[in-house]
Amino acid sequence: MKHVAITLIALGSLMASPAFALNILLSNDDGYTHPNIRALYTELKAQGHNVKIAAPFTDQSARGGSFLYGREVQIGQDKDPAYPDSYYLTTQEHGLCASDACAGQQVDIQISGTPVMAVLMGLKKVLPNPDLVIIGPNPGNNLGVINNASGTFNAATAALLTGVPSIAVSTDFKETDNKQVAKIVAQLVTNLDQHRQPDGALLPKGVGLNINLPPLTTIKGLRLTKVGSYVPFSAVYTDDLGKLDAKLTGKPGIGFQYNPPATVAEQNDEGVWVAKGYVTISPFNAIPGSPDEHKAFKALLSIPTKTLADNRQEVKNP
Numbered sequence: 001m002k003h004v005a006i007t008l009i010a011l012g013s014l015m016a017s018p019a020f021a022l023n024i025l026l027s028n029d030d031g032y033t034h035p036n037i038r039a040l041y042t043e044l045k046a047q048g049h050n051v052k053i054a055a056p057f058t059d060q061s062a063r064g065g066s067f068l069y070g071r072e073v074q075i076g077q078d079k080d081p082a083y084p085d086s087y088y089l090t091t092q093e094h095g096l097c098a099s100d101a102c103a104g105q106q107v108d109i110q111i112s113g114t115p116v117m118a119v120l121m122g123l124k125k126v127l128p129n130p131d132l133v134i135i136g137p138n139p140g141n142n143l144g145v146i147n148n149a150s151g152t153f154n155a156a157t158a159a160l161l162t163g164v165p166s167i168a169v170s171t172d173f174k175e176t177d178n179k180q181v182a183k184i185v186a187q188l189v190t191n192l193d194q195h196r197q198p199d200g201a202l203l204p205k206g207v208g209l210n211i212n213l214p215p216l217t218t219i220k221g222l223r224l225t226k227v228g229s230y231v232p233f234s235a236v237y238t239d240d241l242g243k244l245d246a247k248l249t250g251k252p253g254i255g256f257q258y259n260p261p262a263t264v265a266e267q268n269d270e271g272v273w274v275a276k277g278y279v280t281i282s283p284f285n286a287i288p289g290s291p292d293e294h295k296a297f298k299a300l301l302s303i304p305t306k307t308l309a310d311n312r313q314e315v316k317n318p
Helices: 002-011 035-046 115-126 144-148 151-161 178-194 270-275 292-302 305-316
Strands: 023-027 050-056 073-077 086-096 106-112 132-139 166-171 208-212 221-224 233-238 253-258 278-284
Touching (some): 035 178, 132 178, 144 233
Antiparallel strands (some): 073 086, 233 253
């Protein structure tokens, strides 16, 4: 990650104007009309870049890497004239209605495409072969293991796996200054452009960046971190969602609980440094890893070959 580290050092200067106009595809997991993606679109366009949006129709937070395959989709275009290059993805859900209004009837309803579906559509139909894909800015930090469930992080992963430089951007959940967030992200893009890799690419081949911003009023600097495992909260089933939303007091569902402090081994994780007030930049390669302890599972390879053969025979002759 030598060249990523060099880029990070350069980010400290946050230079103002882009060296070249880039082709940038934006997406998110919050829907094509979310104020954050619209603010970033406006800022990047103002800096001279060619920017297009391909996003879900509605909020698809925590959809992870899910996608609906083998199903017809529809591409829609934003009707707001301020965003002529903004597109969204929908599909249909067919099933038996269980609500009082249509109980027992077969119905077809329009549903949103997932973040992964939206970015894949964008790379094919809206802006093929972009210089960069940016997913976000997401309202709420995507840190550590919670990235497994993040639509933001997984959409960036899907784009990265197609060979396109990709970054995921998330902010503090309560951040409201989307224009300033957009300026910071645009400045990061400018620095990537002005400090390209030796082959001319914005990022090393096969490497993406997970970027998290603390509350803007607390920013102390930038820090190169690892995604790691630490996250200050985790998902949990609860019988009372009131702490998440007062209107859901006494109702069951999935909420969050605070986790214990980070361990010594987690001190360079992005979740630790965001909490200290740093913009964290964590490289990732989108390829699931394997634990070093795989040798401990060699006993699983000791199933007799004859047993496997017998199983195959049973499948052929049920």
